[in-house]
Amino acid sequence: MAEARSLAITGLGNPVADRFARRLLEGAPSLRVIGLGQRMPAGLRGRIELVAVDPGASGCGADLEAALRRHEVDRVLHLPFEVAPGETFPEGEGWLARAAEQVAHASARAGVERLVVLSSTMLYGACTTNPAFLGEGQRLVGHPGSAWLRDQCRAEEMIARAALANAAPAVTVLRHPWLMGRGVRNAIALYFASQLVPIPLGYDPMLQFLHPRDLQDALESATFDAPRPGVFNRVPGDALPLSRLLALAGKQPLPMPRRGLLSVPGAPRLGRGDESPAVFYDFLCAGWVADGERTAETFSPPIYSTREAWAAFGAAHGRA
Numbered sequence: 001m002a003e004a005r006s007l008a009i010t011g012l013g014n015p016v017a018d019r020f021a022r023r024l025l026e027g028a029p030s031l032r033v034i035g036l037g038q039r040m041p042a043g044l045r046g047r048i049e050l051v052a053v054d055p056g057a058s059g060c061g062a063d064l065e066a067a068l069r070r071h072e073v074d075r076v077l078h079l080p081f082e083v084a085p086g087e088t089f090p091e092g093e094g095w096l097a098r099a100a101e102q103v104a105h106a107s108a109r110a111g112v113e114r115l116v117v118l119s120s121t122m123l124y125g126a127c128t129t130n131p132a133f134l135g136e137g138q139r140l141v142g143h144p145g146s147a148w149l150r151d152q153c154r155a156e157e158m159i160a161r162a163a164l165a166n167a168a169p170a171v172t173v174l175r176h177p178w179l180m181g182r183g184v185r186n187a188i189a190l191y192f193a194s195q196l197v198p199i200p201l202g203y204d205p206m207l208q209f210l211h212p213r214d215l216q217d218a219l220e221s222a223t224f225d226a227p228r229p230g231v232f233n234r235v236p237g238d239a240l241p242l243s244r245l246l247a248l249a250g251k252q253p254l255p256m257p258r259r260g261l262l263s264v265p266g267a268p269r270l271g272r273g274d275e276s277p278a279v280f281y282d283f284l285c286a287g288w289v290a291d292g293e294r295t296a297e298t299f300s301p302p303i304y305s306t307r308e309a310w311a312a313f314g315a316a317h318g319r320a
Helices: 015-027 061-070 094-109 145-167 187-192 212-224 242-248 278-282 295-297 306-317
Strands: 006-010 032-037 050-053 075-078 115-121 170-176 196-200 228-234 252-256
Touching: 006 015, 015 032, 015 212, 061 094, 061 295, 075 094, 075 212, 094 115, 094 145, 115 145, 115 212, 145 170, 170 212, 187 278, 196 242, 212 278, 228 295, 242 306
Parallel strands: 006 032, 006 075, 032 050, 075 115, 115 170, 170 228, 196 252
Antiparallel strands: none
């Protein structure tokens, strides 16, 4: 961390970005950390300077570049994709893609050395034709019913184009599966916290869960260790059937037909509050297990397996 002078984070206000900001402040108190956005979590006020700029607003690239230059930023972490329960993104479809494009090009023009982007293995899509393990070269298809995932796919495309057009910064993209562990509070975790868990009738998908500690470790390594440009699946080395996960946690599955599932109270709506829960249930029907071998060789392997991440979560919500 000593080589980094100043670091900027987008996405403050979501759990992943806030947790990483706190980790930075604890591990490197001399590092200057600024936020690029319009929200500052109460726990970070007075510890991080907020530059009030909306990365996804049309035409804000010059403001982003000026902020990066003014604060002599040499590392940028673009972490806007996670959403806390009950919250939505500030704009409609297209905001994520615009933010990615403008952050990437502003970073290049301002002389930023490194750009780290957090993405999701959900972008591979919930497809019955998916291979057993999805490598980083797999085409991103998102979900036809999800503007949120469609926008994320477009955002990754913008990041890739900017990386090709600019010699710097070095760009690292980390794709992760659903997060699970003690203290995780998102739409997925809240759904699985119930003792009776509605699931699609006739399906038992293999699932991967990543512990937040393993995501934070990868973010830190990508930010401060030797540059590792490229796209990486940050996933555990194992996957378990949904039925096995529920049994380990002492939870009761409630198989239901699709029409019944869509009427279940509290069904997760991924990303945006107005999206149909059908998107979530499709990811409980088709396989989307990612291959993390390349990432484990490049970064340190994850500490927690899917089972251990689930157990850390289940310690508070069952008996996993």
